[in-house]
Amino acid sequence: MKPFPIFEKINIQLERAAGCFVYDEKQQPYLDLYGGHAVISVGHTHPKVVHRMVKQLQQLAFYSNTVQNELQTSLAKRLGEMSGYPDYSLFLSNSGAEANENALKLASFFTGRKKVLCMSNAFHGRTSAAAAATDIACNRAPVNESSHYFFTPFNDISSVRKQLETESYCAVIIEPIQGVGGIHVASDEFLRQLSVSCTQTGTMLIMDEVQSGYGRTGHFFAHQHAGVQADFVTVAKGIANGYPMAATMISPRIKAISGQLGTTFGGNHLGCAAAIAVLDVMENEKLIENAARVGTFLIDELKSIDAVTEVRGRGLMIGVEFEDNIATLRHQLIFDEKIFTGYAGAYTLRLLPPLCFTMEYAEIFLSSLKKLLRGK
Numbered sequence: 001m002k003p004f005p006i007f008e009k010i011n012i013q014l015e016r017a018a019g020c021f022v023y024d025e026k027q028q029p030y031l032d033l034y035g036g037h038a039v040i041s042v043g044h045t046h047p048k049v050v051h052r053m054v055k056q057l058q059q060l061a062f063y064s065n066t067v068q069n070e071l072q073t074s075l076a077k078r079l080g081e082m083s084g085y086p087d088y089s090l091f092l093s094n095s096g097a098e099a100n101e102n103a104l105k106l107a108s109f110f111t112g113r114k115k116v117l118c119m120s121n122a123f124h125g126r127t128s129a130a131a132a133a134t135d136i137a138c139n140r141a142p143v144n145e146s147s148h149y150f151f152t153p154f155n156d157i158s159s160v161r162k163q164l165e166t167e168s169y170c171a172v173i174i175e176p177i178q179g180v181g182g183i184h185v186a187s188d189e190f191l192r193q194l195s196v197s198c199t200q201t202g203t204m205l206i207m208d209e210v211q212s213g214y215g216r217t218g219h220f221f222a223h224q225h226a227g228v229q230a231d232f233v234t235v236a237k238g239i240a241n242g243y244p245m246a247a248t249m250i251s252p253r254i255k256a257i258s259g260q261l262g263t264t265f266g267g268n269h270l271g272c273a274a275a276i277a278v279l280d281v282m283e284n285e286k287l288i289e290n291a292a293r294v295g296t297f298l299i300d301e302l303k304s305i306d307a308v309t310e311v312r313g314r315g316l317m318i319g320v321e322f323e324d325n326i327a328t329l330r331h332q333l334i335f336d337e338k339i340f341t342g343y344a345g346a347y348t349l350r351l352l353p354p355l356c357f358t359m360e361y362a363e364i365f366l367s368s369l370k371k372l373l374r375g376k
Contacts (some may be wrong), residue, residue, distance in 0.1 A: 010334060020354050020361055022340065030334070033365060034342040038179070038211045038317070038352040041238025042281040047242050049277040056273035064264065078248070078279050081283030083220045085233065089250040096210035096236035097125025098248040102261055103232035104129045104171060107204035110254050113170035117163055117203070123180035124173060124208055133173050136180075154178065155186055157193040164201040171204040171231075176222035179211035179352075182344040183312045183319025191226035204231040210246070214238040215282055215355055217315035218292030225314065238355075240274035252310040282322030287355040295371040298351070298362050307373045313351035318351040319344060329372060337368035 013109040014022050021029045076090040131144040135151055152159045178184040198205040207230035212222035219225055236246035295315035300313045302320055310321040325346045333339045342350035
């Protein structure tokens with residue numbers, strides 16, 4: 001047996017990591033501007049997170065949700081306070097796709113409706129309902145095709161209004177910043193008008209903050225730049241700094257009914273301990289403020305580079321678009337400059353570094369990028 005291939009692999013074997021660096025088997029350091037798909041929120045192997053997890057692992061790593069787990073209560077309270085959603089409930093799961101599935105399911109239970117309005121270019125996951133809400137045809141198997149899911153142009157409020165006023169939808173699901181789709185930002189005015197339209201039509205609003213959330217954009221959540229509140233907020237990626245975990249934040253309007261949701265591994269003791277430690281580090285080290293400051297600097301500097309055609313994003317969630325295919329550039333960044341970046345499509349570098357990314361590291365990246373572009 002061998003691993004089932006799902007991604008094109010970079011020919012580098014990583015052995016360890018610390019802070020904003022990863023190291024291969026020869027102990028060669030690479031500056032990490034990708035964080036493993038935005039998963040590393042507070043830095044690789046942060047000592048406070050590691051300490052908290054080791055301590056919990058020595059006590060109790062897992063038991064099912066049939067027993068009381070005070071760590072879940074502590075995490076919910078802490079997350080509610082820091083995120084600005086103190087009166088919401090928290091359902092813990094294992095992945096962003098699950099978090100979105102649970103939000104969609106609860107929205108349908110609550111409204112009694114079937115239809116879901118999704119955005120063009122969206123990505124919400126690879127499981128059944130999440131794949132149906134994803135605007136990437138190759139992600140949807142025939143079993144994922146559904147007559148209940150409809151797509152509307154991103155950032156086009158007139159189209160959204162027409163849809164919501166013509167048909168009854170249980171929910172609108174949206175990424176306030178599209179990640180896989182290329183770091184496209186929903187305008188503040190679009191999100192405000194979307195919130196109003198959902199309220200007027202009794203449609204639940206789901207903010208998919210799986211990639212954009214947890215302080216990455218300079219607010220705890222990206223949609224908070226617009227000053228709006230959602231009925232559901234879904235999170236994963238950086239919630240536990242690399243430990244598989246996710247959550248669905250649920251409006252107090254929705255009352256829990258036994259049997260509607262369930263999970264075996266979700267909210268386990270080890271994951272909760274990691275997630276609490278992440279919140280502690282974010283607050284103590286002021287990482288949200290750091291993401292805003294360093295991200296603003298990076299975006300401004302990238303916009304001044306002639307070869308760059310567009311820079312999109314907020315904070316440390318940045319898309320850098322070029323006129324030419326970036327495959328060679330990304331290869332050179334990794335193998336010549338020892339810098340990891342991501343990509344979205346053939347022309348966009350995707351930057352999602354840990355939130356502890358510094359001005360010094362930003363300068364290193366900018367210097368390397370400019371050097372490579374001059375050499376073309």
